[in-house]
Amino acid sequence: MMRQYELVDRVRRYNPHADEVSLNRAYVYAMKAHGAQKRASGDPFFSHPLEVAAILTDMKLDDATIVAAVLHDTIEDTDSTREEIDKLFGSDIGRLVDGLTKLKRLDLVSKRAAQAENFRKLLLAVAEDVRVLLVKLADRLHNMRTLHHMAADKRARIAEETLDIYAPLAGRMGMQRMRDELEDLAFRHLMPDAYTMIAARLEDLREKNDKIIATIEKELATELTARGIHANVEGRQKQPYSVWRKMERKSIAFEQLSDIFGFRVVVDNVEDCYRVIGVVHTKWAVVPGRFKDYISTPKQNDYQSVHTTVVGPGRQRVELQVRSELMHDIARNGIAAHALYKDGRSAAKESLTSESRSYQWLRRTVALLAEGATPEEFLEHTKLELFHDQVFCFTPNGRLIALPRGATPIDFAYAVHTDVGNSAVGAKINGRHAPLLSELQNGDEVEIACAEGQAPPAVWEGLVMTGKARSAIRRATRDAVRAQYAALGRQIVTRAFERAGKAFTEDKLKSALPRLARPTIEEALAAVGRGEMFSGDVVRAVYPEFMEERKTIVPRPRGEAGWFGLKKATSLVFKFPGGDPELNSISHNGSHGDLPVRFAPNGGAVPGDRIVGILTPGEGITIYPIQSPDLTAFDEEPERWLDVRWDIEESRHELFPARIRIIAINEPGALGTIATVIGDHAANIDNIVFKPISADFREMTIDIEVNDLKHLNTIISHLRARQVVSKVERVNG
Template sequence: MMRQYELVDRVRRYNPQADEVSLNRAYVYAMKAHGAQKRASGDPYFSHPLEVAAILTDMKLDDATIVAAVLHDTIEDTDSTREEIDRLFGSDIGRLVDGLTKLKKLDLVSKRAAQAENFRKLLLAVAEDVRVLLVKLADRLHNMRTLHFMTQDKRARIAEETLDIYAPLAGRMGMQRMRDELEDLAFRHLMPDAYAMIAARLEELHKKNGKIIVKIEKELADELAARGIDAKVEGRQKQPYSVWRKMERKSIAFEQLSDIFGFRVIVSSVEDCYRVIGVVHTKWAVVPGRFKDYISTPKQNDYQSIHTTVVGPGRQRAELQVRTAAMEDIARNGIAAHALYKDGRVADRETLTNESRAYQWLRRTISLLAEGDTPEEFLEHTKLELFHDQVFCFTPKGRLIALPRGATPIDFAYAVHTDVGNSAVGAKINGRHAPLLSELQNGDEVEIARAEGQIPPAVWETLVITGKARSAIRRASRDAVRAQYAGLGRQIVTRAFERAGKPYTEDKLKSVLSRLARASVDDVLAAVGRGEMFSGDVVKAVYPEFMDERKTIAPRPRGEAGWFGLKKAASLVFKFPGETSDEQNRKSIPIRGLQGDLPVRFAPNGGAVPGDRIVGILTPGEGITIYPIQSPDLTAFDEQPERWLDVRWDIEDGRQDFFPARIVITAINEPGTLGAIATVIGDHAANIDNIVINPLSADFREMIIDVEVNDLKHLNAVISHLRARPVVSKVERVNG
């Protein structure tokens, strides 16, 4: 276990002005707080925060981060409190430690929900100070290094979480060295056999090709030196997990991999990077399609380098990465490189945000939290963005937009701005019209066509790639549904006040919101529209003396054929009972469209068709069910008059939409009967949606058939011709 003076010495090696007093105080405080606690390995628990601190000193981080690392488990695992940490070490360190503390006593139904909520809390703290993330990743790395002491089920869970979240997050922050080790350790525990096989093959390959690697290193270094370029050339080998992932992704064998070995060339300036490429491409043949310039177009995680692949000595393919020493530092340590001491102080968050594209991405991702997602949705969206390679596209004005590979113009539109995504109706890619679901490629110029008032279709949520787009589409769909309910509720409430003979204004309603336990007028109206609140209660809240003297409305119902989004061609218009035709037309409430999103369904035991007189029943939280007025099922609602809405059909001429109905046929039990019945239905251009056959006797069968017809006339024609068939004894329509 690291001694107190060793911790101070490690920090002083890169920061001679280190705050020794704070480091010593943190060491002693954490040692006493953790006391006799033990880790699964049997080591004192205090050894863990010290190892986390040691990992961070290797990254040359500031005193506050090192102190926070030493203290990071005190609030969570000991009797220490945030107030005590603030008092002894300052609010800055207290905030860091609190950001690393898991939520306790979560009232959540699943471990996944708890995991998501804790991840949400962590990233909110990271948005305030990126050093929280650096400590968390170092904490996870040390836990992974000692994972073999845990039970098998815990090893699998922690390794999977590491591979799902923390390794990709380290990669997104540009911390490639940490990502490689996290992936390697997780792979070793999750798939030990695959790990052992690939590690053994890599060892064999290294022994076989070791001399070739040395030869290429020397030949390349000599060539660059002869051209006056001061460069460091080093060979490298892919990690086992990287090899396995490529084999899985491309479905190829180990022997088919051509880039297991690569070479890194480190130079002193950007100009030298391009000079190296000129030398390499002049001396050796280039492999087409393998040149990438991440210096002129850095990756989202700040990574900069030039990549190329050539056919080198011995016809050996060699991948080269060319970068400066500063680029190498960022490639290895990522965002941690931005937090180095600069003139004796740490870069502040403003400076870091301006410098680091990775931190900008992270803060944009975290901003989704403020847009109403659940923790599980946020975790899903974050993982979606973590796992994708990137493509770089441009707006017509030249703005660079980085997107996950597989992204579409819809994702692009939401990356530009949420309003652009919500109003998108078309796209041009490189000047040509293209579908909104086209897959974007590197370098594409994308122009989005917009239409004001457009609402994104809910199905887009399943088609886009980025979490931001999914979140915005889901939110827009929720808002549209809520607006639909609020619109219906407004008309119901207005009519209720008219029936009561009382004047209605939103100001009056606003004054009694607390009495209705709602935060806004729209909340009240939407609750009425959903059937969660009775309109009479709204009237009574505004006018306490009001007594609702309406009598029960008595009609009769029937069946369903599932949820129907009623198209404009065949919509329903809601009216209130007892009104004249003119009054009905003036006060009707239209419920329209698959796009309208207000759920409308037909009665579960027989449906309804145009030509029937119908009634609507509001169901709280579900929508409206349409019954024929003769349905006996309506008796169940006799004591709930507030849920009744009179409705009428509003059918556009010339349209042949289908609606559900149910018929019961008693037919002779002989070969060909079912075929004859189906032929009649088919000849009348009706559709059989479902059929149930019950035996009545040896000679007769009962057939319950759900059919889809255009209207009541169409249904009666089908029934009439069925009755004319010799095999049919009786046909009746079911009304409930």
């Protein structure tokens, strides 16, 4: 266990002006507070906070962070209080220890929903002061180093959580050295056989290639020295987890990996980085497509280096990373390498936002909470941001946008601004028109075309790569659906008030909201539109004296041919001549006999649509999607409206009619391309009508049969991505 003077010496090595009094007081206070407490290993518990502090001294962090590390378990595991810590060590350290105490109470290995909520709290806490995160990561690293003392089931849960959250979070903060160790320790406990196999293969490979590596190091160093460049050349080997992840991602064998070994060249300054590249590219042949400049365009975790691959001595492929000393420090320690917490000045914290892209990302991520994302959506967004490599694209005015690899112009649009994403209708990549689903590449210049009043299709949610885009699309979809239900609910409620002979105003409904347990008028109307609330309940909430007689007929399913899976009905309110309002239902042997059901012409309806039925006495029920303009013909006949819903068995694979209108370029093969898209998605073409609208364009109205609304939207989205298609939209009436 580290002695008191050793702790002070470790800090003074990089900070001669360290606050020795505070460090000594923290050591003695924590030792007394933890007393005879033991860890699972049998070691004194006090050894753990000392090891955490030692990890942070390796990162050369400020005195307050080291003191907080020594004290980080005192409030949680001893009789110490926040007030006592504040009094002895100051409010700054007290706040850090209190933040760590709250994080310690988070059980991130609990069920997924609770894990999401706790992860949200974690990022909220560390967004206040990044030093909380640094101590937390060091705490997790020491716990992982001693994980073998824990029970097997607990080891697996903690290792999985480390691999799932803490290791990628360390990487996102630029702390690659810590990420590598966390990943390998977790990998060792989660997949011991795979770890042992890969580690053994790496050891054998290193023994075989030792001479080659030494030769390349020497030849490269000699060449740079001859050119007057002071450089440290070092061979490096991939970590077992990194090797395993690449084998899994690319589905290749160990023998097929070509980049297990690489070389790092560390020089004095940025100019020398590019001089090294010039020397290397002059002496050896470059492997095309393997040059990346992260100095001019740093990664979002502040990583900077120039990467290249050449065919070096002995025809060996040699991967090189070239960076300065400062870049090397940031590459290993990330946000902890910034000078802002090393000088002990309180003003340093204020410079963090401008100095560190990592911390800017953290604050942007936490800002999503203000947009109303659920904990699960927040965790989904953050994981998307944590786990993807990046590409760098530009707006037409030169603004740099960093996106996950595989991102599309849709992701780009949402990265620029949510309103741009919601209204996006087209894109230009490097000056040429391109589908919105095109995969972006490094260096692309992207221009987004927008249309006022446009709303993002729900199908986009499953096609984008960024959490910001996904959550924005999901939110826009929810808002659109809520507005649609509210509009339907308003119609239903208005008719209910008319039948009751009562006046309907929003002011009266607003005063009745507490009785309806709804926060807003829109929510109340949407609840009626969704069938969650009966319109008569709204009337009675506004006019408590109102009485309505109702009788209920239980819906009965219909399965014979000619019936299409519309099996249940709710709130089917209409008037019989000379009678009171009744609830009726579709049934095949009920009191009203068989009611034939058919789809409306000119577009039909598909599962997923909000639908209504129009009753025609003696003929049956015609089903319309709620957005059909044909419904306006029945506005003056409220007694014919039936509110119905879908009830489709998952095992059934029926197709339902829909109509789409396509504006296509008039060129050979256009129809074939469109038909292929529809056929590839297992939809059926029932009818096609052509209409020339100009010499260059043709309008096609196509009746197709699809499984449901998602199936239809997927087809429309893929049609829009074809170059021969100028416009495609669904038709209802």
